[in-house]
Amino acid sequence: MAASSHAFSGNLKKALAGLRRINLDGLRWRVFDAKGQVLGRLSSQIATVLQGKDKPTYAPNRDDGDMCIVLNAKDLSVTGRKMTHKFYRWHTGYVGNLKERSLKDQMEKDPTEVIRKAVLRMLPRNKLRDDRDRKLRIFSGSEHPFYDRPLEPFVMPPRNVREMRPRARRALVRAQKKLEQGNTMVNTQRKKEGADASSGEVKSTEATA
Secondary structure (H helix, E strand, O other): OHHHHHHOOOOHHHHOOOHHHOOOOOOOEEEEEOOOOEHHHHHHHHHHHHHOOOOOOOOOOOOOOOEEEEEOHHHOEOOOOHHHHOEEEEEOOOOOOEEEEEHHHHHHHOHHHHHHHHHHOOOOOOOOHHHHHHOEEEOOOOOOOOOOOOEEEOOOOOOOOOOOOHHHHHHHHHHHHHHHHHHHHHHHHHHHHHHHHHHHHHHHHHHHO
16 A cells, blocks of 8 residues: 555545445445546446445345445536536525535536535435445546555446437428428529520520521
């Protein structure tokens, strides 16, 4: 651990906090690369691994999840306008002190909390939630102090794109046919104009002759 701790330039105490309370025997160390990944899809996969739902021995009353190391949290992506329209709100306890922070500001302040909040809200709220939270280690960059562990990179499953609904498919077909008809009408009009122009030229040459 000494060599790996020297290679890690972040907060080592925070990165190793609560690690002694975890029984690491038989656990796998899964590495998630958040670069370019969508927040919701990445968090759902992390929550699945933390609960151990990817194992045939899964039971809801046991904590059989693996260790999850998330890298490059600062390069996370979101869909739509969530970067400016999504807000995190909390209350300080004083009258009128309702605080809020946009996703963009939170990414600039601490991008690791964005993934942590998304994953924790996907976990069931029971006694195992704190233990599963300790197995989640998130880093904003690509450096981490666990190089001496048997790391396994996690491969994100391919995205299943939902088939187009019949009504939308029919509308798309109608739009394509309408576009093709418009193109054919334009082509025929141009051909007709070209033929008229060529016939006019022939008549003018005959008249001059």
